Amino acid sequence: MPKSFIFATNNPNKLEEVRHISNNKFEIFGISDFGITEELPETQNTLEGNALQKARYLYEKTGKNCFADDTGLEVEALKGAPGVLSARYAGDEKLSINNIKKLLQELENCSNRSAQFRTVIALILEGKEYFFEGIIQGKIINELKGDKGFGYDPVFIPLGLEETFAELPAEVKNMISHRAQAFEKLFYFLRHYKLDF
Ligand code: IMP
Numbered sequence: 001m002p003k004s005f006i007f008a009t010n011n012p013n014k015l016e017e018v019r020h021i022s023n024n025k026f027e028i029f030g031i032s033d034f035g036i037t038e039e040l041p042e043t044q045n046t047l048e049g050n051a052l053q054k055a056r057y058l059y060e061k062t063g064k065n066c067f068a069d070d071t072g073l074e075v076e077a078l079k080g081a082p083g084v085l086s087a088r089y090a091g092d093e094k095l096s097i098n099n100i101k102k103l104l105q106e107l108e109n110c111s112n113r114s115a116q117f118r119t120v121i122a123l124i125l126e127g128k129e130y131f132f133e134g135i136i137q138g139k140i141i142n143e144l145k146g147d148k149g150f151g152y153d154p155v156f157i158p159l160g161l162e163e164t165f166a167e168l169p170a171e172v173k174n175m176i177s178h179r180a181q182a183f184e185k186l187f188y189f190l191r192h193y194k195l196d197f
Pocket of ligand 1: 069
């Protein structure tokens with residue numbers, strides 16, 4: 001079982017979250033551990049495209065097994081927007097509060113509030129490419145509630161619950177989230193890789 005991976009992030013919180021999901025069964029490095037300080041390229045127009053672009057960039061630079069993720073909020077009434085543009089929906093400053101304002105404006109007078117967060121992970125393992133996906137469905141509410149989390153959390157209520165992601169304890173969000181589901185699938189795959197042979 002391959003043990004050691006580079007995760008396409010420089011964000012210590014993301015690294016910690018992903019190491020936690022892996023039960024610390026794998027050695028997961030950030031890109032700065034390999035001297036990579038530049039922003040990884042993300043110029044594709046799908047989550048799959050961006051995740052793969054970042055993973056390929058890392059693989060070409062290091063030759064090591066690696067994975068990259070990309071996440072978007074997909075709103076049904078907006079035909080999947082903001083999607084791959086979630087971080088910079090209201091502009092390149094990537095301000096969550098402005099993104100939320102724009103989203104609520106777009107949904108004004110709209111009764112269909114269905115939305116989902118979707119995370120895609122691209123893995124490059126021994127030169128082969130694999131994808132994993134995690135989805136959490138829910139709805140967008142009209143006002144901001146809660147002060148935890150980040151991004152669109154204050155306006156997103158997961159299906160079956162009554163609190164927004166920003167009101168739920170971090171441990172709860174981190175158990176059910178789109179990202180957690182995608183990474184659970186990745187680590188399940190890695191734990192079983194080549195065991196059947
Ligand atoms: P990234 O691919 O993880 O960088 O996510 C892209 C953008 O999607 C972020 O900048 C946020 O706006 C949004 N996003 C991703 N994950 C979450 C989440 O768990 N809650 C709220 N917003 C999120």
